[in-house]
Amino acid sequence: MTGKSCLWPVVAMAVSLFFAGHLQAQQAGGQQARSGKASAPIDLTGYWVAVIIQDWRWRMVTPAKGDYAGVPINAEAKKVADTWDPAKDEAAGAPCKSYGAPGLMRGPTRLHITWQDENTLKVETDYGTQTRLFHFGNWKGSAGPGTLQGDSIAEWETPRAGRGEVPPPFGDLKAVTNHFSGGYLRKNGVPYGTNAVLTEYWDVFKEPNGDQRIMISTRVADPQYLSTPWLTVLHFKKEASGAKWDPTPCSASW
Amino acid sequence: MIKFLKPVPRWGLVIVIAFIGVSLSAEVDLSGTWANRGHQDWLDRGRGPDVVDYLGLPISEAGREKALAYTSALQSEPERQCEYYAPTYMVLGPFGLNIWNETDPVTSKIIAWRMGAWIDKDIDTVWMDGRAHPSKNAFHPYSGFTTGVWEGDTLTTRSTHMKVAYIRRNGTPTSDQTTLTEHIVRHGDILAIMGIIEDPVYLTEPAVMASIWEQDPHANVPRMSQACEPIAEDPRLEDGTVPHYLPGKNPFVNEVTQIYHIPQEAVMGGAETMYPEFRKKIKDKYIRPEKCDRYCCGPVTDPALKCIRDGSGKER
Numbered sequence: 189m190t191g192k193s194c195l196w197p198v199v200a201m202a203v204s205l206f207f208a209g210h211l212q213a214q215q216a217g218g219q220q221a222r223s224g225k226a227s228a229p230i231d232l233t234g235y236w237v238a239v240i241i242q243d244w245r246w247r248m249v250t251p252a253k254g255d256y257a258g259v260p261i262n263a264e265a266k267k268v269a270d271t272w273d274p275a276k277d278e279a280a281g282a283p284c285k286s287y288g289a290p291g292l293m294r295g296p297t298r299l300h301i302t303w304q305d306e307n308t309l310k311v312e313t314d315y316g317t318q319t320r321l322f323h324f325g326n327w328k329g330s331a332g333p334g335t336l337q338g339d340s341i342a343e344w345e346t347p348r349a350g351r352g353e354v355p356p357p358f359g360d361l362k363a364v365t366n367h368f369s370g371g372y373l374r375k376n377g378v379p380y381g382t383n384a385v386l387t388e389y390w391d392v393f394k395e396p397n398g399d400q401r402i403m404i405s406t407r408v409a410d411p412q413y414l415s416t417p418w419l420t421v422l423h424f425k426k427e428a429s430g431a432k433w434d435p436t437p438c439s440a441s442w
Numbered sequence: 443m444i445k446f447l448k449p450v451p452r453w454g455l456v457i458v459i460a461f462i463g464v465s466l467s468a469e470v471d472l473s474g475t476w477a478n479r480g481h482q483d484w485l486d487r488g489r490g491p492d493v494v495d496y497l498g499l500p501i502s503e504a505g506r507e508k509a510l511a512y513t514s515a516l517q518s519e520p521e522r523q524c525e526y527y528a529p530t531y532m533v534l535g536p537f538g539l540n541i542w543n544e545t546d547p548v549t550s551k552i553i554a555w556r557m558g559a560w561i562d563k564d565i566d567t568v569w570m571d572g573r574a575h576p577s578k579n580a581f582h583p584y585s586g587f588t589t590g591v592w593e594g595d596t597l598t599t600r601s602t603h604m605k606v607a608y609i610r611r612n613g614t615p616t617s618d619q620t621t622l623t624e625h626i627v628r629h630g631d632i633l634a635i636m637g638i639i640e641d642p643v644y645l646t647e648p649a650v651m652a653s654i655w656e657q658d659p660h661a662n663v664p665r666m667s668q669a670c671e672p673i674a675e676d677p678r679l680e681d682g683t684v685p686h687y688l689p690g691k692n693p694f695v696n697e698v699t700q701i702y703h704i705p706q707e708a709v710m711g712g713a714e715t716m717y718p719e720f721r722k723k724i725k726d727k728y729i730r731p732e733k734c735d736r737y738c739c740g741p742v743t744d745p746a747l748k749c750i751r752d753g754s755g756k757e758r
Contacts, residue, residue: 239650239716242483244497245702248721252702254750255734258484262744296718315718345629347468347595356468358594360629389629391596393636403625405634405654415744420482421634421654432719442725 223306224324229346229359230392232309235433236299236402236424248296250274250375250441259378265413272377274440284438287316288336288371290386290408293422295375298433299402309342309361316438322363329367334382340365345389361390373408373418381412400426468595470628472555475663476539476655480741487536489737489752491612493694496711497704505615505644506710510692512613515676515685524670526584528607530622531563533637533651538663541633546571555590555597559667568599575602582618597626609639609649614711617643631657647713701736703729 240247243258253272261269277283287295297315304310309322322342329339346359365386373380389405401423408418480488496509516522527535540558545551557566564583568590575587586604590597601622609616620641627634632654639649674680687693698709705727714720739749748757 238718240718241498241500241649241651241716242486244708244715245704248498248708248715248718249704249724249728250730252731252734254738256739256749257737258481258740260479260481260741260743261739261747263746263748266739266747266749296721298718356594358468358596360595360627362629389627389632389634391625391627391634393593393596393598393625395623395638401636401638401650403627403634403636403652405627405629405632407632415747416479418481419479419632419654419656421636421652423636423650423652425650434719441730 224309224322224342224344225303225306227344229344229357230361232301232361232390232392232402233303234301235427235430236301237427237432238295238297238299239423239425240296243294246374247294253376255376256374256378259373260414260416260418261378262413262415265379268379268413269377272372274377277440283440284316284318284336284371285377285440286372286375287313287318287438288368288380289320289338289340289365290368290380290384291371291373291375292316292318292320292337293388293404293406294420298427299424300430300433314433314435317435320365322361334367334369336369336371338365338368338386361388363388363390379413380408380410383412384408384410384414402426469552469592470595470597472541472597472626472628472633473543474541474657475659475661476541476633477658477661477663478536478538478653478655480536482654483534484740485737486611487534488740491610492698492701493612494692495612495698495709496610496614497698497708498716499610499614499711500645500647500649500713500716501609501614501711502644502646505641506712507689508644509612509614510695511686511689512615513685513687514613515679516613518676519679519684520672520674523672523675525562526564526667527562528584528604528616528620528622529563529566529586529588529601530604530607530609530616530620530637530639531560532557532566532622532624533635533639533653534609534611535560535563535653537561537563538658538661539633539655540663540665542665556665558663558665561667563667565665566601568597575600578602586622588622595627597624599624599626609641609644615644616641619643633657647716701731703731 245251254270256269277285292313295315297313300312302310307324311320320337320340322340324342340363342361342363344359345362347356368382368384370382371380372378387407391403393401404422406420537560542556543552544554546553553571555568559565564585566585566588568588570590580603582603582605584605586601588599588601590599604618604620606618607616608614623638625636634652634654636652698704699706705724708715708724735755736753740751750757
């Protein structure tokens with residue numbers, strides 16, 4: 189290698205770092221300028237139905253008291269779950285404890301997903317007639333006590349786009365939800381606490397026959413009632429219309 | 443300056459392109475060891491499902507009849523002791539996952555992803571080099587034949603040429619005409635796979651299942667399964683008997699209904715049992731059991747937790 193050509197690695201590195209930094213700056217600037225709706229790399233809107241083959245006994249019907257199979261509860265959670273009394277919840281006007289986001293999404297539900305505004309994705313369920321709001325941009329969580337659905341901060345995860353390029357038409361939705369009022373992970377009173385954090389990754393897949401499916405990879409971390417984060421994955425199939433949309437109220441027992 | 447830079451070495455440009463290419467790449471590195479935490483399908487994947495439990499499975503009448511004829515004693519036959527599951531087991535099995543790739547030494551392109559074997563599954567090889575699937579009359583190996591393409595940052599695979607296998611570990615069958623489409627995604631330390639299983643013989647609709655793993659460099663996940671040597675473990679089978687239940691004679695048909703109070707029409711499966719509206723059919727028939735008294739908890743990771751972990755009904 190000659191003395192002149194020895195400089196080439198340095199030049200090459202400098203040029204590539206310049207481009208890499210420029211790409212990141214472009215992307216950061218682009219994200220600030222574009223709303224959650226405008227920058228969506230995937231389309232989650234429409235009606236979707238849960239297709240329940242896995243964990244059917246725990247998702248389609250209310251299992252027996254004391255059935256915690258699959259949930260990495262700690263001893264404290266068992267104490268709480270063993271006191272579960274759906275009649276008491278109903279009497280106390282709290283039939284929706286299992287319809288908070290960490291439990292809701294595993295329920296036998298349809299989803300209706302729409303854009304509420306440029307930076308808010310609305311996810312409604314007919315099971316329990318609940319609404320989750322995914323906030324993009326610089327939205328700040330609400331003050332005051334936690335809520336059933338908590339505060340969801342959302343972002344699109346996409347590969348970096350090049351200078352002047354439109355972000356590639358793929359990626360996923362990452363949503364982190366906290367600030368809960370507490371509730372049940374499972375219909376039969378397996379609890380989660382107010383400090384639980386729900387992290388979700390939403391992917392959309394299109395099949396050659398036209399079917400579309402959402403897969404949601406989910407992690408629930410709860411220092412109060414779980415000994416390790418609860419890791420599960422769900423999926424929904426797109427429907428052509430809302431013809432089967434069937435809102436039902438919360439029920440503590442069914 | 444321009445003069446000084448001449449001539450431009452090719453490898454200098456390669457470095458520039460490589461650096462930029464990294465930030466534009468859609469392909470994801472799937473390699474590593476991935477632990478299955480067992481939080482989903484804990485009983486199905488662990489001690490196994492109940493003997494007659496077809497809940498949520500879109501099985502055909504033929505699939506149901508074949509499943510009802512099944513007894514696990516069948517696995518004691520010497521010719522079946524070392525059988526593997528088909529690649530569909532990827533979204534049914536309980537094990538961790540070891541993934542690596544094979545790289546072309548000339549082009550440095552990845553020509554295949556290897557999804558490691560388990561004690562009861564062969565290595566799945568996902569060919570990424572564009573090769574075609576073999577003739578439909580070609581041999582069906584335990585691994586099937588799988589090709590893959592990147593769709594954005596998702597690896598989509600398609601498996602054919604599988605052997606007859608099971609979609610649930612209680613004898614619910616899949617035929618050798620089954621196909622599997624997988625969507626494999628990685629989100630940081632999470633790996634998730636959606637499997638779409640289609641079978642014109644034993645299913646009336648695609649059966650869609652998903653699995654999730656967590657990256658764990660300490661997970662001791664082998665790439666290869668250990669050698670299996672069949673033995674004569676049941677003298678009653680030495681005369682050629684094939685264990686089975688005759689139609690209408692399966693003694694476990696009512697077990698799930700008796701234990702969990704799930705109505706028979708749900709236990710017997712079928713496509714309608716997958717969808718939320720099926721609950722209306724059984725709402726007035728299902729009476730929740732008062733208390734769980736078998737296989738009530740697990741995986742247990744809190745040493746202070748005492749609960750009913752098995753069929754004994756006792757907390758420990």
